[in-house]
Amino acid sequence: MDGIFLQQLINGLTLGSVYGLIAIGYTMVYGIIGMINFAHGEVYMISAYLSAIGLALLAFFGLESFPLLIFGTLLFTVCVTGLYGWTIERIAYRPLRNSTRLAPLISAIGISLILQNYVQLSQGARQQGIPTLLDGAFRFHVGEGFLQISYTKVFILVAAFAGMAALTWVIHCTRLGRMCRATQQDRKMAQILGIDTDRVISWVFVIGAAMAALAGLLITLNYGTFDFYAGFVIGIKAFTAAVLGGIGSLPGAMLGGLILGVAEAQFSGMVNTDYKDVFSFSLLVLILIFRPQGLLGRPQVTKV
Amino acid sequence: MSVPLLEFRNVDLHYGPIQALRQVSLHVDEGETVSLIGANGAGKSSLLMSIFGQPRASGGQILYRGEDITHKSAHHVASGGVAQSPEGRRVFPDMSVEENLLMGTIPIGMAHADEDLRRMFELFPRLEERRNQRAMTLSGGEQQMLAIARALMSRPRLLLLDEPSLGLAPIVVKQIFQILRELAAGGMTLFLVEQNANHALKLSDRGYVMVNGQIRLSGTGEELLGNPEVRSAYLGGH
Ligand SMILES: Nc1ncnc2c1ncn2[C@@H]1O[C@H](COP(=O)(O)OP(=O)(O)O)[C@@H](O)[C@H]1O
Ligand SMILES: [Mg+2]
Numbered sequence: 001m002d003g004i005f006l007q008q009l010i011n012g013l014t015l016g017s018v019y020g021l022i023a024i025g026y027t028m029v030y031g032i033i034g035m036i037n038f039a040h041g042e043v044y045m046i047s048a049y050l051s052a053i054g055l056a057l058l059a060f061f062g063l064e065s066f067p068l069l070i071f072g073t074l075l076f077t078v079c080v081t082g083l084y085g086w087t088i089e090r091i092a093y094r095p096l097r098n099s100t101r102l103a104p105l106i107s108a109i110g111i112s113l114i115l116q117n118y119v120q121l122s123q124g125a126r127q128q129g130i131p132t133l134l135d136g137a138f139r140f141h142v143g144e145g146f147l148q149i150s151y152t153k154v155f156i157l158v159a160a161f162a163g164m165a166a167l168t169w170v171i172h173c174t175r176l177g178r179m180c181r182a183t184q185q186d187r188k189m190a191q192i193l194g195i196d197t198d199r200v201i202s203w204v205f206v207i208g209a210a211m212a213a214l215a216g217l218l219i220t221l222n223y224g225t226f227d228f229y230a231g232f233v234i235g236i237k238a239f240t241a242a243v244l245g246g247i248g249s250l251p252g253a254m255l256g257g258l259i260l261g262v263a264e265a266q267f268s269g270m271v272n273t274d275y276k277d278v279f280s281f282s283l284l285v286l287i288l289i290f291r292p293q294g295l296l297g298r299p300q301v302t303k304v
Numbered sequence: 305m306s307v308p309l310l311e312f313r314n315v316d317l318h319y320g321p322i323q324a325l326r327q328v329s330l331h332v333d334e335g336e337t338v339s340l341i342g343a344n345g346a347g348k349s350s351l352l353m354s355i356f357g358q359p360r361a362s363g364g365q366i367l368y369r370g371e372d373i374t375h376k377s378a379h380h381v382a383s384g385g386v387a388q389s390p391e392g393r394r395v396f397p398d399m400s401v402e403e404n405l406l407m408g409t410i411p412i413g414m415a416h417a418d419e420d421l422r423r424m425f426e427l428f429p430r431l432e433e434r435r436n437q438r439a440m441t442l443s444g445g446e447q448q449m450l451a452i453a454r455a456l457m458s459r460p461r462l463l464l465l466d467e468p469s470l471g472l473a474p475i476v477v478k479q480i481f482q483i484l485r486e487l488a489a490g491g492m493t494l495f496l497v498e499q500n501a502n503h504a505l506k507l508s509d510r511g512y513v514m515v516n517g518q519i520r521l522s523g524t525g526e527e528l529l530g531n532p533e534v535r536s537a538y539l540g541g542h
Contacts, residue, residue, distance in 0.1 A: 175406075175414070182396050182407050189394040192356050194382030194410040194458065 003145035008269035009262060014153045014222070016261020017160035021215035022238035023245065023253035024167065025085075025208025031184045031248040032204050035101070038108040039088055041235015042115035043209050047081040047216030048226040049123060052130050066133060070217075078213045085209025086202055094198065112231075119228040129225040156218045163214045164254050167207065171250060180204060184248075233277060237264075240284040246297020255295060307370040309334045309462055309493055310355070310386075316363035317347070317354050317517075324350040326517045327364070332462070332495050337488045339496040339504040341528070341538055342514035348497040349391045351514075352464050356381050356388070368462075383411040387460035389451040391467060397440035401431050404439050404450055408457025416459070424453040427483060445476035452480070456487075463487070465496045469503060481507060501538035505529045513538075 022044055029037045054073035063069050092111045096103045137150040171177035182190040183200045190197050219234075220226060237260065245256025260280060267279045287294065308331035317325035324347045332338045342348045354361050355368075356378040366374045373381050387408070395404050405424060409417050425432035428449045434442060439450060448468055455463055465484070469477040481503050488494055488507065498504035505511050505525040513521040513534060521528065528534050 178399070178403055178407060179410070181399060181403075185396045185398055186394055188358055188378075189390065189396070190407075191358070191378035192382060192388055192390065193407050193454070194379045195407075196377075196379045 003142040003147055004269050005266070006142055006147050008265040010147070010149055010153065012262035012265030013258060014156050014261070015265060016241075016258040017157055017164075018215045018218055018257070019234075019238050019241045019261050020254040020257025021160055021163055021211045021218075022234065023242040023257045024164075024211045024250065026239050026242040027245070027247055027250060027253040028180075028204050028208050030242070031250075032180065032201055033093070033097075033104075035093070035104045036108070036239070037088075037093075037205075037208070038105065038235075039092070039111040039115065040208065040212060041231035041238070042112045043081060043084055043088070043231070044212040044216050044234060044238075045226065045228065045231030046084055046115060046119065047077050047209075047213040048220045048230055049119060049128070050077045050080050050213070051217040051220045052128060052226075055130055055133075069133070070221075074214065074217055077217050078210045081209045081213035081216070082206040085205040085212075089202055089205040094201075116228050116231070123228065125228065127225050127227045130220060132224060133221060152222050156222055159214065159218055163211060167211065168250070170207075176200075176203060236284075237277075237280055240280055240287075243284060243292075243294055244287050246294030249294070249296040252294055252296035259295075306334075308332060308367075309336075309369060310495065311367040312351070312364065313367070314364035315351075315354065315361045315366060317350055317359065318362045319350075319359065324517050325354070325361070328514075328517070328519055329364075330512050330519060330522070332493060334461075334493055335491055336510065337484075337494040337496065337508045339498055339501075339508040339511045339525070340514055341498055341501045341504060341511060341534070343537070344499060346514045347517040348514060349466055350517075352388060352390070352466050352495075352497055355386060355464065379410075382458070385411070385458070385461035386464065387455035387458045387462070388464040389448070389455045389466065389468060391470075393444075393447045393451040395439040395442070395447050395450050395454070397438065399439055400436050401434050401439060401442070401450060402436065404454050405431075405457050408454040411458045417457075420457050420459070424456060427456075427486075428453055445472050445480075448472060448476075448480060452483070460492075462493045462495065465494065467498055467500075468496070469498065469500050477503065499538070501528070501534060505534075 022040070025040045026037060029035065051073050054076040055069060058069050058072045063072065088111055092107045093104045096107055134151045134155060137148045140147045171180060179195050179200050180203065182195060183197045187197050238257065241256035241260045242253045244260055245252025245254070260283070263283065264276050264280055268276045311331040312328050315325055315328045316323065328351060340348055340351065353359070355366060357376065358378060361374055365372055368381065368384055368386060396407065402421065405421060406417060430446055431449055431453060434446060439447065442450060452465065452468065468480050484494060485507055496504050496508065505528050508525040511523065511525055511528045512519050513528065521531065521534065
């Protein structure tokens with residue numbers, strides 16, 4: 001194994017863990033109400049702005065320690081982004097719950113455009129950025145060259161995996177998690193058992209948005225820049241990851257994210273950086289043709 | 305006279321152009337065991353589901369403890385103490401037996417969960433052996449037991465059972481009816497829907513016979529068991 005391969009593996013895992021976080025929002029919403037929330041990429045984009053605002057606010061009030069700054073910003077971003085997720089479901093999807101399958105999709109595209117324009121108007125069309133917060137890197141010699149892993153990347157990996165672990169725990173071990181799974185498996189039966197499934201669906205949107213918010217903060221830390229259009233490409237990438245893993249499957253979304261991130265990074269390293277997006281979208285097309293149920297999904301789950 | 309626990313007053317129900325219930329009136333008093341007998345397609349399941357508004361009655365009134373619940377949400381009805389073991393059992397296939405049982409506690413919270421889990425495992429020892437298995441791997445009889453136990457986990461005032469004997473071996477049917485008899489003896493109110501009239505009517509204080517969405521006959525369990533029309537139509541005998 002050469003240095004470039006290892007370097008791109010690390011880069012890919014970092015990027016992929018963030019794709020996984022965003023893919024969770026697509027997969028959970030699909031699992032519970034059977035729609036693709038095309039506004040999810042924009043929720044991520046909003047969270048990137050919110051994390052910059054959070055960092056600026058906290059820094060303005062004189063907070064300097066990195067852990068406190070990050071923790072405070074995360075809390076702020078997750079809460080406000082969660083509120084966006086909740087509101088979107090409430091105004092754009094819930095009223096359409098019993099209409100045709102196409103109606104909420106169109107509504108989602110509408111919300112997505114509204115959010116882009118709202119951010120463009122209120123924050124400006126120019127690219128925005130934050131200064132680097134965490135400098136430095138680990139360096140290892142590998143053969144002739146060397147491998148470099150920035151502290152930021154290590155932080156992203158740790159935080160993303162912690163986020164996924166926390167979510168997995170919530171879904172598997174808590175009452176809310178059981179209610180989510182019950183609503184996903186048989187919504188009418190869940191209602192008969194006394195579950196307010198509208199509330200559960202709201203929670204799923206909040207959870208998805210919270211995961212996207214974590215992703216937004218992490219990517220902002222890594223790249224430092226974003227604009228009002230940032231949600232589009234990364235949204236489709238995360239959607240690809242969700243489809244790759246098997247849409248509706250939570251472990252599938254995380255795995256799909258990691259695989260897509262690594263594949264894309266290796267493609268960039270070995271072939272060409274300019275075509276990496278084309279590569280990812282070609283992958284999406286191939287999955288849809290040859291394995292539409294994805295890696296961990298089940299073929300054609302019939303819903304009652 | 306006190307208010308019935310559950311009462312249907314002239315209830316109609318439609319699926320688009322199809323009318324599944326016509327002017328149905330019946331009641332279940334506290335502490336009673338009542339069965340509703342009818343052939344396949346008579347409208348029995350529709351009647352049970354209409355209590356939860358799935359689908360909603362298109363005419364008439366459904367009352368629970370005197371409250372008009374015709375237009376209330378399913379979770380409102382469930383929190384009031386109505387539990388159902390539905391047609392087709394509808395256990396959550398990807399959840400373990402224990403998780404399925406815990407889903408029954410939604411209306412009352414987790415306060416009695418441990419105690420009630422033990423009680424269910426005493427009632428249905430088979431479920432304890434399968435405690436951590438996914439529900440989809442259970443046999444039909446075990447799934448039926450799970451559906452009943454899940455309903456009991458909410459400590460309901462009114463337990464609705466939709467064809468608990470359907471498709472089960474005679475020995476399992478016997479076990480299940482034995483448990484229903486114990487529940488009834490313990491004072492629980494049961495409303496039981498069955499095609500298999502023999503077991504159901506023997507267990508019941510009263511019964512109704514439904515034909516094409518209408519109540520055709522009503523009476524005590526014994527009266528109906530002795531009725532020639534019931535005997536020929538639902539007991540397969542003479
Ligand atoms: N979801 C549905 N859509 C349309 N018609 C239905 C539906 N469910 C039941 N029906 C019709 O309503 C009638 C009563 O059905 P059902 O309540 O299931 O009867 P039972 O439980 O006594 O077998 C039948 O004619 C059935 O075809
Ligand atoms: Mg039926």
